Amino acid sequence: MEGRTNHFCVRRDFHGTFETFAGVSPNLTGTVGAGVTGAVDGYDWAVFTGEWAPHVAVSGFVGDFDLGCNQAGECAIRRGVGYLFFANGFQSVQGREFSLVYDGGEHGIWRQSDEASVGDITG
Numbered sequence: 324m325e326g327r328t329n330h331f332c333v334r335r336d337f338h339g340t341f342e343t344f345a346g347v348s349p350n351l352t353g354t355v356g357a358g359v360t361g362a363v364d365g366y367d368w369a370v371f372t373g374e375w376a377p378h379v380a381v382s383g384f385v386g387d388f389d390l391g392c393n394q395a396g397e398c399a400i401r402r403g404v405g406y407l408f409f410a411n412g413f414q415s416v417q418g419r420e421f422s423l424v425y426d427g428g429e430h431g432i433w434r435q436s437d438e439a440s441v442g443d444i445t446g
Contacts, residue, residue, distance in 0.1 A: 331375060333408070334368040339387075341425060343444065344394040349425065349433050350443035359430050359444060365423030371405070373413030381408070 345357035379385040385407065391399030405413045422436040427444035434441045 329372055329374060329414075331371050331373075331408075332368065333371055334366060336366045337363060337423065339363050343427075346394060348443045348445045349435075350440050352443045353445040355430065355445050359427055359446065361425055361427040361430070361444070363423060363425045365421065367419065367421035367423075369419040370417045371409065371413045372415045372417075373405070373409035374411065375408065376410035377408045379407050 339362070341361055341363050343355045343357060343359040346354065348355045420437050423434070425433040425435070425444060427433070430446045431444045432442045433444050
Protein backbone atom coordinates (compact mmCIF):
# COMPACT_ATOMS: atom_id res chain seq x y z
CA MET A 324 0.00 0.00 0.00
CA GLU A 325 1.51 3.30 -1.02
CA GLY A 326 1.86 5.90 1.73
CA ARG A 327 1.67 3.30 4.48
CA THR A 328 4.09 3.74 7.35
CA ASN A 329 5.70 1.12 9.55
CA HIS A 330 6.28 3.53 12.45
CA PHE A 331 3.94 3.22 15.45
CA CYS A 332 3.73 5.16 18.71
CA VAL A 333 3.02 2.69 21.50
CA ARG A 334 2.14 3.45 25.12
CA ARG A 335 1.96 0.71 27.74
CA ASP A 336 0.56 1.12 31.25
CA PHE A 337 1.86 -1.18 33.96
CA HIS A 338 -0.07 -2.24 37.06
CA GLY A 339 1.30 -5.27 38.83
CA THR A 340 3.28 -6.75 41.65
CA PHE A 341 6.88 -7.70 42.33
CA GLU A 342 8.83 -9.97 44.63
CA THR A 343 12.52 -9.39 45.35
CA PHE A 344 15.50 -11.70 45.12
CA ALA A 345 18.00 -11.37 47.99
CA GLY A 346 20.99 -9.19 47.13
CA VAL A 347 21.83 -5.66 46.13
CA SER A 348 18.87 -3.29 46.31
CA PRO A 349 17.30 -2.02 43.04
CA ASN A 350 18.88 1.43 43.25
CA LEU A 351 22.19 0.06 44.57
CA THR A 352 22.09 1.87 47.94
CA GLY A 353 22.05 -1.23 50.16
CA THR A 354 20.68 -4.75 50.24
CA VAL A 355 17.24 -6.32 50.14
CA GLY A 356 16.10 -9.70 51.39
CA ALA A 357 14.33 -12.34 49.36
CA GLY A 358 10.56 -12.21 49.27
CA VAL A 359 9.87 -8.50 49.75
CA THR A 360 6.65 -7.87 47.84
CA GLY A 361 5.01 -4.74 46.57
CA ALA A 362 3.14 -3.00 43.79
CA VAL A 363 4.51 -1.53 40.59
CA ASP A 364 2.71 1.10 38.52
CA GLY A 365 3.80 3.22 35.62
CA TYR A 366 4.00 3.58 31.87
CA ASP A 367 6.33 3.63 28.94
CA TRP A 368 6.03 4.79 25.36
CA ALA A 369 8.17 4.64 22.28
CA VAL A 370 8.08 4.74 18.50
CA PHE A 371 8.47 1.25 17.07
CA THR A 372 9.32 0.37 13.50
CA GLY A 373 8.02 -2.93 12.21
CA GLU A 374 5.30 -4.77 10.34
CA TRP A 375 2.04 -4.24 12.24
CA ALA A 376 0.37 -7.60 12.87
CA PRO A 377 -1.41 -7.54 16.27
CA HIS A 378 -2.36 -10.88 17.85
CA VAL A 379 -4.15 -9.29 20.83
CA ALA A 380 -6.38 -6.27 21.42
CA VAL A 381 -4.61 -2.99 20.67
CA SER A 382 -6.09 -1.24 23.69
CA GLY A 383 -7.22 -2.27 27.12
CA PHE A 384 -5.97 -5.25 29.10
CA VAL A 385 -3.95 -7.68 26.96
CA GLY A 386 -2.91 -10.16 29.65
CA ASP A 387 -0.44 -10.90 32.40
CA PHE A 388 3.16 -11.65 31.47
CA ASP A 389 5.87 -13.46 33.42
CA LEU A 390 9.07 -13.85 31.43
CA GLY A 391 10.45 -16.24 34.04
CA CYS A 392 13.57 -14.19 34.82
CA ASN A 393 16.06 -15.16 37.51
CA GLN A 394 18.34 -13.01 39.65
CA ALA A 395 21.07 -13.03 36.99
CA GLY A 396 18.66 -11.43 34.49
CA GLU A 397 18.29 -14.60 32.44
CA CYS A 398 14.72 -15.15 31.28
CA ALA A 399 12.94 -18.33 30.23
CA ILE A 400 11.09 -16.36 27.54
CA ARG A 401 13.65 -14.43 25.55
CA ARG A 402 11.39 -11.93 23.89
CA GLY A 403 9.34 -9.01 25.07
CA VAL A 404 5.72 -8.40 24.29
CA GLY A 405 6.59 -6.81 20.92
CA TYR A 406 5.86 -10.12 19.24
CA LEU A 407 2.20 -9.68 20.21
CA PHE A 408 1.90 -6.66 17.92
CA PHE A 409 4.55 -6.93 15.22
CA ALA A 410 5.31 -9.68 12.70
CA ASN A 411 8.78 -11.05 13.54
CA GLY A 412 9.12 -8.60 16.43
CA PHE A 413 10.14 -5.04 15.60
CA GLN A 414 13.15 -3.57 13.83
CA SER A 415 13.85 -0.50 15.99
CA VAL A 416 12.73 1.57 18.96
CA GLN A 417 13.10 5.35 19.15
CA GLY A 418 12.21 8.08 21.62
CA ARG A 419 11.61 5.84 24.60
CA GLU A 420 10.23 7.41 27.77
CA PHE A 421 9.27 5.54 30.92
CA SER A 422 8.26 6.12 34.53
CA LEU A 423 7.75 3.32 37.06
CA VAL A 424 7.05 3.40 40.80
CA TYR A 425 7.84 0.31 42.87
CA ASP A 426 6.14 0.53 46.28
CA GLY A 427 7.69 -1.88 48.76
CA GLY A 428 5.66 -0.62 51.73
CA GLU A 429 7.84 -0.45 54.86
CA HIS A 430 10.85 -1.39 52.69
CA GLY A 431 10.68 1.82 50.68
CA ILE A 432 9.66 3.26 47.34
CA TRP A 433 11.83 3.26 44.23
CA ARG A 434 10.99 5.58 41.34
CA GLN A 435 12.71 4.76 38.08
CA SER A 436 12.37 6.78 34.89
CA ASP A 437 14.31 7.67 31.78
CA GLU A 438 15.41 10.82 33.64
CA ALA A 439 16.32 9.56 37.13
CA SER A 440 16.34 6.75 39.65
CA VAL A 441 15.22 7.94 43.11
CA GLY A 442 14.65 6.11 46.39
CA ASP A 443 15.17 2.39 46.93
CA ILE A 444 13.72 -0.80 48.35
CA THR A 445 15.88 -2.23 51.13
CA GLY A 446 15.69 -4.45 54.19
